[in-house]
Amino acid sequence: MRRDRSAIKNSIPAISRELCAKLLGDLEKAKRPILYATKCALDNAIYNHKVGYLTPGDKKVATELNVSSVKKMSRAIFMLEVILRNIDSGAVNTKRELYYIGKGEIKGSSKLKPLDFQDQDESDETIDFVCEILECYREDLNCYANDRGGQTYSQQLIVTETLADGEQAVIELSKLGTSPFMPKNRPQNLSLSVSKKIDFCLIVESEGTANTLVANGFTKRHNAIVVGAQGVPSNSVRGWCKLIQEQLKVPLYFFGDLDAYTMQNIYRTLKAGSAASLIRNQDYSAPEVKFLGVLPQDIAKYDLFDYPVKENDAQEVRALKKADDALKNDPFFQDKRNKGSAEILKWLLKNKRRCEQQAFFSVDPKDPTMPEKIIIDKIKSGSYV
Amino acid sequence: MARDNKITTSSTAEYFSKNLQQVGFSSLTKAVLTTLKEAVDNALDACEEHGILPDLKIIIERLGAGTMKNSERIRVRVEDNGPGIEADDLPKVFGEYLASSKFGRGRCTRGQQGIGISAATTWAQLTCAMGARVISKTKAQRKAVSAIIEVDIKNNRGNMKQRETIDWDRVHGTLVEFTFDGRVQVNGEAGILNYLLGTSLVNPHLSMEYKLVDQEPQSIERVSSVIPAIPEAIEPHPHTMKLGEFMAHSHLYGKIKVDAWLKKAFSRVGDSVLEEMIKSGQGVNRTLLSKSLDQANEKDFLTLFTTLQNMVLKAPPTSSVLSIGEDSLSKSIKRLGKVDFFSVVSRSPTICDFKPVQIEVAIARLEERVTEVDAPAQVLRFANRVPLQFDKSACAIVQAITSVNWRSYGLAQPKESLPLGPYIMAVSVVSPFIKFKNASKETIDASDELVEEIRRALMQAGQKLSRYIKAESKAAELEEKTRYIEQFGPILVEGLVRITKAKDDQKKRATDGLMKILGRDATETKNEVAVAAKRLEEVSGEER
Ligand SMILES: Nc1ncnc2c1ncn2[C@@H]1O[C@H](COP(=O)(O)OP(=O)(O)OP(=O)(O)O)[C@@H](O)[C@H]1O
Ligand SMILES: [Mg+2]
Numbered sequence: 001m002r003r004d005r006s007a008i009k010n011s012i013p014a015i016s017r018e019l020c021a022k023l024l025g026d027l028e029k030a031k032r033p034i035l036y037a038t039k040c041a042l043d044n045a046i047y048n049h050k051v052g053y054l055t056p057g058d059k060k061v062a063t064e065l066n067v068s069s070v071k072k073m074s075r076a077i078f079m080l081e082v083i084l085r086n087i088d089s090g091a092v093n094t095k096r097e098l099y100y101i102g103k104g105e106i107k108g109s110s111k112l113k114p115l116d117f118q119d120q121d122e123s124d125e126t127i128d129f130v131c132e133i134l135e136c137y138r139e140d141l142n143c144y145a146n147d148r149g150g151q152t153y154s155q156q157l158i159v160t161e162t163l164a165d166g167e168q169a170v171i172e173l174s175k176l177g178t179s180p181f182m183p184k185n186r187p188q189n190l191s192l193s194v195s196k197k198i199d200f201c202l203i204v205e206s207e208g209t210a211n212t213l214v215a216n217g218f219t220k221r222h223n224a225i226v227v228g229a230q231g232v233p234s235n236s237v238r239g240w241c242k243l244i245q246e247q248l249k250v251p252l253y254f255f256g257d258l259d260a261y262t263m264q265n266i267y268r269t270l271k272a273g274s275a276a277s278l279i280r281n282q283d284y285s286a287p288e289v290k291f292l293g294v295l296p297q298d299i300a301k302y303d304l305f306d307y308p309v310k311e312n313d314a315q316e317v318r319a320l321k322k323a324d325d326a327l328k329n330d331p332f333f334q335d336k337r338n339k340g341s342a343e344i345l346k347w348l349l350k351n352k353r354r355c356e357q358q359a360f361f362s363v364d365p366k367d368p369t370m371p372e373k374i375i376i377d378k379i380k381s382g383s384y385v
Numbered sequence: 386m387a388r389d390n391k392i393t394t395s396s397t398a399e400y401f402s403k404n405l406q407q408v409g410f411s412s413l414t415k416a417v418l419t420t421l422k423e424a425v426d427n428a429l430d431a432c433e434e435h436g437i438l439p440d441l442k443i444i445i446e447r448l449g450a451g452t453m454k455n456s457e458r459i460r461v462r463v464e465d466n467g468p469g470i471e472a473d474d475l476p477k478v479f480g481e482y483l484a485s486s487k488f489g490r491g492r493c494t495r496g497q498q499g500i501g502i503s504a505a506t507t508w509a510q511l512t513c514a515m516g517a518r519v520i521s522k523t524k525a526q527r528k529a530v531s532a533i534i535e536v537d538i539k540n541n542r543g544n545m546k547q548r549e550t551i552d553w554d555r556v557h558g559t560l561v562e563f564t565f566d567g568r569v570q571v572n573g574e575a576g577i578l579n580y581l582l583g584t585s586l587v588n589p590h591l592s593m594e595y596k597l598v599d600q601e602p603q604s605i606e607r608v609s610s611v612i613p614a615i616p617e618a619i620e621p622h623p624h625t626m627k628l629g630e631f632m633a634h635s636h637l638y639g640k641i642k643v644d645a646w647l648k649k650a651f652s653r654v655g656d657s658v659l660e661e662m663i664k665s666g667q668g669v670n671r672t673l674l675s676k677s678l679d680q681a682n683e684k685d686f687l688t689l690f691t692t693l694q695n696m697v698l699k700a701p702p703t704s705s706v707l708s709i710g711e712d713s714l715s716k717s718i719k720r721l722g723k724v725d726f727f728s729v730v731s732r733s734p735t736i737c738d739f740k741p742v743q744i745e746v747a748i749a750r751l752e753e754r755v756t757e758v759d760a761p762a763q764v765l766r767f768a769n770r771v772p773l774q775f776d777k778s779a780c781a782i783v784q785a786i787t788s789v790n791w792r793s794y795g796l797a798q799p800k801e802s803l804p805l806g807p808y809i810m811a812v813s814v815v816s817p818f819i820k821f822k823n824a825s826k827e828t829i830d831a832s833d834e835l836v837e838e839i840r841r842a843l844m845q846a847g848q849k850l851s852r853y854i855k856a857e858s859k860a861a862e863l864e865e866k867t868r869y870i871e872q873f874g875p876i877l878v879e880g881l882v883r884i885t886k887a888k889d890d891q892k893k894r895a896t897d898g899l900m901k902i903l904g905r906d907a908t909e910t911k912n913e914v915a916v917a918a919k920r921l922e923e924v925s926g927e928e929r
Contacts, residue, residue, distance in 0.1 A: 020884040027878065028891060030898035065899075067866045067906040074873040077880035084884065114872040 009140045013084055016134065020077070035073075036060045037132035042275040047331035052287025053271075054332060056278040061132075075115055075126045076133065078102070083130065083141045090164055092142045099123040137280050139235075144185045149230030150237040151180035151207055153214040156196045156223055162189045178215065180228070187239035188283075192247040200379060201225040201244050203237075203289065205256030205266060205357055209371075216368050222376070229256070233270045235277075241270060241286035252286055253384060255375060258294035258306075259316075259354035260323040263344055264330075267291055272332050291340070292375065292384040294355045296347045302363050302374065306355035316354075323349055340385025397482040398541035401504055402511065408504045409825050413456050413568040416508055417445065418577060418774070420461050420563050423501035426771060428465035428559065429588060430494050435468040436612055441593040445577065451566035453512060459567040464560040469523035472530040472548075479506050479517045479534035479561070480543020492618045493707045493815050495771050503543075505563055507536050512566035516546070520560040522553050529553035569598050574763075575774045581605075583765045583772035585720050586747070587813055589713035608716035619705040620652045621818055623693040624739040632686045635678055643681060643689070644674040652701040654693070667692040703734035706743040706815050709770070714747045721809055723752040726857075728849035732842045737834040742816040744842040747809075748850050754807030758797070762808035766829070768819050773827050780822075781831035782812045785839035794847040795854035812839060856917035863910045870903040 026033040038044070039059040046055050063069055082101055086093060093101065099120045106112045117123045131138050138145070155174045159181060162168055173181050174195070183190065199222065204210035207228030214226055225244060229237055245252055254270060256262045268274075271289045273281025299306050309316045323345045326333050333342045348354070360371035367373075378384060401408065409419030425441065432439040441463065448458040470478055477484040485499025506517045516535035522528070532548040570576045577597060585591055589609035596602040626634070638646050647654045662669040668688040676685065709717075714729040727749035734743040754760075766773040766782045777783050783803070791797075791804035798804040814829055822828040829835070878899055882892045 017885055020881045021887075024878075024881045024885055024887055024891065024895050027881075027895035027898040027902075030901040032902055065902065067869055067903055070869055070873040070877060070903065074877040074880065077877055077884070081880055081884055112876060115876060 008136055012087060012134065012136060012140055015136075016080055016084055019133065020080075023077075033065045035063045035133045037063070037129075038135065038279050040132075040276050040278045042329055045275045045278060045331055047272065047335050049335050049337035053273045053281040053285040054275060054278060055281065063133075071114070072126075072129065075122075076129050078105075078112070078115055079123070079126045080130050083127075083143070086142045090142075092144055092164075094144060094146055095124050095127060095138075096120055098127060098143060102126075132279075135279060137283075139185065139188065145235065147185045147234035147236030149207065149228060149234050150183045150240050151210065151228040151230070152183065152225060152240070153180050153210070153219050153227075154198070154225040155219050156194045156198050157181075157225055158193045158195060159183075160191045160193065161186075162191075180211075180214075183236055183240040183243075185234075185236045185239075187236070187243045190243060192243065194248065196223060198225060198248060198250050199223045201227065201241075201248075201250050201252045202292075202375065203227045203229050203241060203252060203254045203270065205229050205231070205254070205262060209357060213372055213375075216372065218372050221372075225250070229254075229266065229270070232265050235280075235284055238270060238273070238284035238286070241289065242283060245286045245288050251379075252289040253292040253375075253379060254289050255292045255357060256294075257354065257356045258296065258298075258344070258348070259309075259356075260319040260345065260348050261316075263291075263341060263348070264319070264323055264326050267341070268326075268330075268332055290384045291344070292378055294357060294359065295383065295385070296344060296351075298383075299353075299355055302360070304355050304359040305362055306353050306359070309352045309354055320349060320352070344385065398503075398507070398536055398538045401482055401500065402507050402536070402538050405504060405508055405511075407825060408500055410504065410508050411825070413453070413566065414570040414575065415775075416565065417459055417461065417567040417569055418575070418580060420505040420508065420565065420567075421445070421463065421577065422580060422771070423496075423505050424461070424463035424561050424563075425584060426495040427502055428463060428467055429584075429591065429770075430496050431467035431559070432465065433494075433613060433615055437467055438607065438610060438612060439588075439591050439593075440466045441591065441595075443581070443593060443595040443597075445569060445595075445597050447569065447598050448564070451512065453566045455568070456512075456566040457568055458513065458564065459569060460562060460564045462560065462562040464558065466555065466558045469526070469529075469557040469559055470519075470521045471523060472521070472532075475519055475521065475530070475532060476534055476543025476545045478543075479503060479519060480536045480545075482536075482541055492615055493705070493769050493817050494615060495769055502561075503536060506534060507538070509563045509565040510535055513564050515564050516544075518562040518564075520551070520553060522555055522557055522559075524557045529555070571597050571600065574777075579765075580772050580774060582721055583767065583811070584770075586714075586717050586765065586811055587709055587767050587770040587772075589709065589717040605720055608720065609713045611713070613707055613709070615707055616705045619701060619741070619817060620650055622653055622698070622701045622739040623651050623690075624698060625818060626690075628687065628690050631690050632683070635681070635686070638678055640677055640679050642674070643676050643678055643685075646678045647674075647689070653699045658696070658698065661696060662689075662692050665692060665696065667695065698739075700736040700739060701741055703736065703741040703743075705817050706734045706741050708734070708743050708815065709745055709813060711745075714745060718747045718749045718809075718811070721749060721751065722754075725750040725752050725755075726850070726853040728846045728853070730842050730846040730849070732838065732845075735838060737838050738820075738832050740816055740818045740820075742814060742819075742835065742838065744839050745813040745815070746839075746842040746846040747811040748846050749809050749811075750853075751807050751809060757807050759805055760807075761803040761805055762796075762810050764803065765809060765811040767811070767813040768821070768826070768829055769815055770813065771826075773829070775825075775827040776823070777828070779828050779831065781829040781835050782814065782839060784831045785836045785843055786810060786812070788836065788840055789843050789847060791847060794851035795858070796847075796850075810843075812843070814839070852917070852920055856914065856920075859910065859914045859917050863907065863914050866903075866907050866910055870900070870907065874899050874903060 023033045038056045039061050044057040044059040046057050065073055099117060102117055102123050106116045127143060157173045159171045160168055171181060202224060207230040210226050210228035219226060254267050256266060271285060271287055273285040298304060309320060327342060327345055332338055333345060360374050364370040410416045428441055429439055444462045446460045448460055451458045479502055482503050483499045510516050516533045518533055520529050520531045528550045531551045533546040535544045537544050571578050581595060585605045590607050590612055592607040594604040634650055638650055644659055659674060669692050673685055708731055711729045711731045718724060718727050729747045732744045734741055764783060766780060787801050787803060796804040796806055820830040822830050878892060878895050
């Protein structure tokens with residue numbers, strides 16, 4: 001089932017040429033070429049707990065060449081040419097850089113003028129379209145986002161990175177002091193090993209709180225990996241967690257706020273991917289991750305400060321509405337295996353209250369390690385879903 | 386307007402001279418417009434009455450500073466080729482209030498009451514101590530009469546001064562000239578130009594030359610030589626009246642019997658209706674009906690009035706309204722400027738609030754305004770072919786326009802507002818009994834029935850218009866598609882050729898193929914354009 005990324009990546013030039021030859025052949029016959037791309041939307045998302053992440057159904061979006069799509073297709077072929085040149089030379093770029101490279105090319109040729117991008121959204125759209133028709137990741141095209149999040153701390157973890165020129169770099173995280181290791185956006189090029197057995201990986205929603213836990217000695221006292229997610233996990237964070245799950249086979253726990261947004265957007269994306277990224281969830285989700293809290297029962301158990309959802313806060317109200325939709329339409333929350341997560345969503349909808357991860361600091365204000373104690377206690381006693 | 390019978394003839398002039406703001410002299414700019422308007426209305430009415438195609442000459446001049454604060458001394462001169470006025474009638478026409486040949490009943494004339502031109506004389510007299518200067522000649526006269534007419538305010542009488550007999554190289558006609566304090570506003574919604582253009586729109590048979598202050602002289606030629614025939618008068622319908630108006634109406638008839646009065650003075654009241662009034666048992670009996678009208682007291686009128694109100698009466702006939710006609714409007718609208726396209730709708734006469742009424746609508750898109758896409762459409766309102774230029778928001782016409790969903794016809798429109806763009810929307814309401822919101826006759830009362838009738842006319846016009854707009858956007862689409870093909874086709878093929886390292890002959894075949902494919906798309910659009918154009922032709926065919 002698992003596709004070999006490096007094989008796919010190496011075959012991009014061949015696949016591209018094949019596709020272009022087909023287009024050209026169709027044109028020679030005055031036949032309308034049609035490009036098919038996977039439909040990336042919730043109504044084409046399938047969830048099977050044995051697979052563990054959202055996978056695409058068989059709905060396709062067809063783009064037929066006609067007067068209204070000729071611009072979009074010309075742009076795609078133009079961008080593809082730029083990208084193939086990059087792959088050939090081993091150069092990498094961010095989306096923004098590709099935007100400027102595109103503009104630079106167009107500036108140099110008056111013939112290309114009609115293609116010109118008005119803003120980066122237009123070139124981003126073109127890059128995404130190229131990914132869709134080649135059915136590959138943006139990273140396969142040597143295009144990397146400057147992803148945020150994923151700051152990682154551990155006393156046992158050793159990362160080996162294969163560089164573009166084939167050389168290898170070895171990073172021992174225990175030697176970084178208080179600085180975190182950043183996986184950045186190429187988890188594919190990393191391989192993991194340990195100096196001592198690691199017991200678990202803790203992914204913390206707030207990067208600040210992750211840092212506090214480590215500063216107060218979390219990784220000194222426990223053989224663990226601590227990762228800061230920094231909100232909705234970027235591709236980098238998602239791919240990194242997948243790598244940890246895959247290569248170290250340690251349990252993963254997610255620690256974040258008790259609210260609809262965290263459950264639905266942050267935790268679900270980390271565990272099973274998202275509908276918008278159906279074709280990449282395979283390598284960008286960590287299905288083993290568990291939700292450690294804050295759990296609804298923690299509020300009473302630890303006497304935590306919680307507060308009502310503000311009825312006039314548009315963002316919070318929208319999150320609740322989306323939670324309601326998710327319970328009805330999201331195959332992830334409908335699966336029996338994720339009943340625990342669905343129950344939390346229902347509880348949130350019913351009680352309209354929320355509680356933040358930092359509330360654990362109120363339990364014993366004089367003891368800075370109290371949150372750590374609670375987290376360890378929860379892991380040991382199986383207090384997670 | 387309710388005629389207040391308490392105004393005795395002798396105090397009428399005094400009353401109006403103190404209340405000139407009620408009849409259009411409420412500001413310096415309005416004084417100029419109203420003076421012009423009263424003179425032009427009269428000229429057009431007189432020509433129509435006598436079957437003459439009107440030729441007007443209008444001059445408005447600034448003579449220097451006026452006596453009032455911020456005012457200018459203005460001279461307004463209007464010359465017509467109408468029937469002329471008998472010398473003996475001149476003091477009556479220009480110097481006496483309520484002296485009118487059209488006096489207020491049931492005809493679609495512009496003037497109705499015999500107030501207009503005397504008010505202009507009064508204003509000139511009050512601000513510049515000078516009456517109206519008149520030259521007039523009838524067909525029967527060999528020479529013309531020239532005179533100054535003043536209003537004797539105390540006695541509501543006209544005084545003629547400096548009367549002379551002069552040579553005038555006209556077969557017949559009238560020239561009036563007023564010198565008074567005012568301010569000239571040429572442009573804008575309430576400007577003189579707007580009044581003149583509006584007047585030319587709804588009077589296709591009018592030719593005029595005009596010179597406004599320091600502007601170049603202009604002329605507008607007639608586009609129709611058909612003189613509108615003003616249909617015979619009808620009497621008001623009882624259901625259109627309030628008790629006070631009902632009683633006032635009786636004073637016009639003197640000493641006839643009540644039953645004769647009812648039959649004569651109202652439409653749709655005949656013998657059978659009188660019988661029914663008695664039968665209905667609401668207090669009307671034969672004694673009351675055979676009473677002399679001048680003997681009837683307030684209680685009698687109340688009995689008659691309420692009985693009539695409670696009865697089902699036939700609606701009045703619609704034969705009394707006058708229409709401009711789609712054909713003439715179509716020609717006339719082109720006089721407003723260079724028109725891209727337009728649509729006109731002439732509704733059949735109908736009844737609203739028991740009054741016969743006819744609505745006509747003309748909408749045009751003006752070429753010279755195409756840049757004004759964000760400005761609201763210009764609205765021209767007409768009541769009995771007289772432009773209305775003030776107090777537009779409460780007017781039935783504007784309320785009807787804003788109630789239409791213009792977006793469905795391809796026009797931009799903010800919610801419940803006037804549509805936007807380089808359009809002129811002209812709406813004409815013609816009726817022998819137009820109900821105005823105020824005494825200065827600037828806003829048509831927005832009754833539900835009238836607004837609905839106007840709305841229907843507008844929607845019909847909108848539908849016709851949308852065919853032009855659609856044809857146009859289809860044509861634009863075709864243009865864009867053609868441009869797209871020319872621009873992107875080669876880029877696409879060349880890109881594919883570079884990536885696949887294809888040969889030249891492949892490139893040529895692919896280029897031909899692509900052009901064929903995209904050409905098919907363009908042909909499809911071309912066909913749509915042709916269909917839209919054909920539909921348009923059908924419409925204009927119907928209009929012809
Ligand atoms: N230019 C003219 N040529 C011929 N007759 C005229 C001319 N101007 C006015 N008259 C006559 O003088 C009468 C009085 O005019 P005036 O403007 O005072 O009243 P009106 O037009 O009947 O009503 P309104 O007060 O509504 O204007 C008219 O009814 C018409 O018979
Ligand atoms: Mg008049």
